[in-house]
């Protein structure tokens with residue numbers, strides 16, 4: 331059979347409701363065209379993020395009931411530990427409340443003024459935590475990673491020559507570790523090949539630089555390796571995941587992605603001194619090392635989620651449903667970042683709204699248009715998010731992030747239809763002007779008026 335179906339049936343339903351166009355018009359005015367300020371109940375299909383928005387399985391919910399809420403040494407911690415150890419091979423496993431807490435602990439130990447941390451592309455919270463410590467965050471993704479239409483199978487790869495050049499320029503002493511983000515979220519959810527992970531790790535080890543993964547989407551990345559990397563087709567995703575982690579000296583993970591939970595994170599380490607420092611910081615800021623800012627029931631959900639996510643039936647459906655949305659848009663002549671990434675589709679708003687200059691925020695205009703037309707929430711990743719002081723961003727994108735196991739094919743067909751209709755009337759989309767903005771991270775609270 332050719333059809334790939336959702337590999338689950340539905341046990342609990344959560345109603346969603348379509349508002350009228352007049353209501354959405356009024357809501358948009360009330361929030362000054364900032365979709366972060368819309369109440370979720372006024373959104374029909376919410377593609378704002380795939381982080382913490384997934385649906386848990388019946389086994390995860392069952393685990394929640396047996397959560398052991400003991401302060402120290404809870405049985406739920408040991409189930410969590412065994413699950414993560416089984417998946418990654420690591421023996422030093424610290425739970426945290428989410429990915430950025432793992433990052434904060436790591437960089438408060440190894441960061442600091444004068445230090446430089448390379449990555450393919452740093453995710454915003456990773457960059458912010460590095461910069462907060464006083465260190466510098468450097469992006470070294472291959473050039474194809476910046477080309478919307480390049481069909482390179484591993485656009486998330488780090489450029490080994492760029493890494494060598496950085497090491498020569500700043501010196502080994504200033505690089506406490508090198509990271510690779512899998513999949514490369516800031517670069518369009520694009521995967522990194524196992525060969526690239528190995529090559530970068532070898533360069534790091536030649537210079538005695540620890541090699542870390544930002545492993546939020548480790549399973550989606552491993553599935554792309556299985557599908558696209560020569561010689562990998564007959565391997566299990568779990569064994570590829572294990573290879574990825576075996577190559578790393580540590581990892582930060584937001585379990586809100588491939589942990590298939592609504593809250594949680596992990597910090598994995600090998601170096602004994604680093605473990606001691608990180609554990610002390612964890613106790614000071616997150617909690618005792620057998621719960622790390624989470625409830626026992628959260629650890630149970632995580633233990634189960636990390637097993638379910640490497641199921642190949644799940645991953646086939648997951649990656650195919652994102653690709654399906656991308657293919658439909660491409661077939662209608664809509665420009666997106668190609669090839670479709672693992673967790674999201676990024677529409678090229680510069681081309682969609684070719685009548686709007688960057689100063690009128692084409693991405694925001696498209697995102698507002700999609701909500702007004704069909705009640706769908708997306709997020710602008712362009713000059714609203716990254717442009718400031720009158721400068722515009724290199725790309726004007728609108729991200730449609732797909733929550734895990736939440737929407738069905740007919741929901742996605744509805745999204746496709748809405749975008750296609752909007753595309754036919756795209757020259758009616760109106761530009762925006764900022765009327766009020768905060769000094770930092772302005773996209774969360776900025777206010778606009780329509781031109």
Ligand SMILES: *Cc1c(COP(=O)(O)O)cnc(C)c1O
Nearest residue numbers: 428429430453455515546584586
């Ligand atoms: C989500 C994410 C983080 C941060 O995790 P939170 O759980 O949101 O704190 C870090 N890196 C990447 C690549 C992410 O996608």
